[in-house]
Amino acid sequence: MSLSNSEEQLMEHLWKLEKAFMKDLLEAFPEPKPKTTTVATLLKRMMDKKFVAYTEFGNSRQYYPLVKKSDYFSKHVNGLISNFFNNSASQFASFFTKETNLSEKELEELKKIIDVELQKKKK
Known part of the structure; x- marks a missing residue:
């Protein structure tokens, strides 16, 4: 299973950060930054593909890569x-x-x- 270009770009940020909340991922992108909904959609697809998982902290999710x-x-x-x-x-x-x-x-x-x-x- 592979990632789309935009998923790969997001994954690059996640590999660098190792663990990240949505705000951390958004900050990692250069301008013009993607919308939160776009990143959320990408993360959902990446979770479905078993590339990403998360830990919940209250209402926040901390994402981390499942693939090196x-x-x-x-x-x-x-x-x-x-x-x-x-x-x-x-x-x-x-x-x-x-x-x-x-x-x-x-x-x-x-x-x-x-x-x-x-x-x-x-x-």
């Missing part, structure tokens, strides 16, 4: 690799490094990440 950001994006990246790159991570990496115009510094950082992962696999 890393799990959500990992699933999407794996889906992307599967759907567009014949399930080949190396085809994806080749496309990513060529098409995103990475700087030499960024490529070096990427190489370090890969080297660390290679060392872990060898153990």
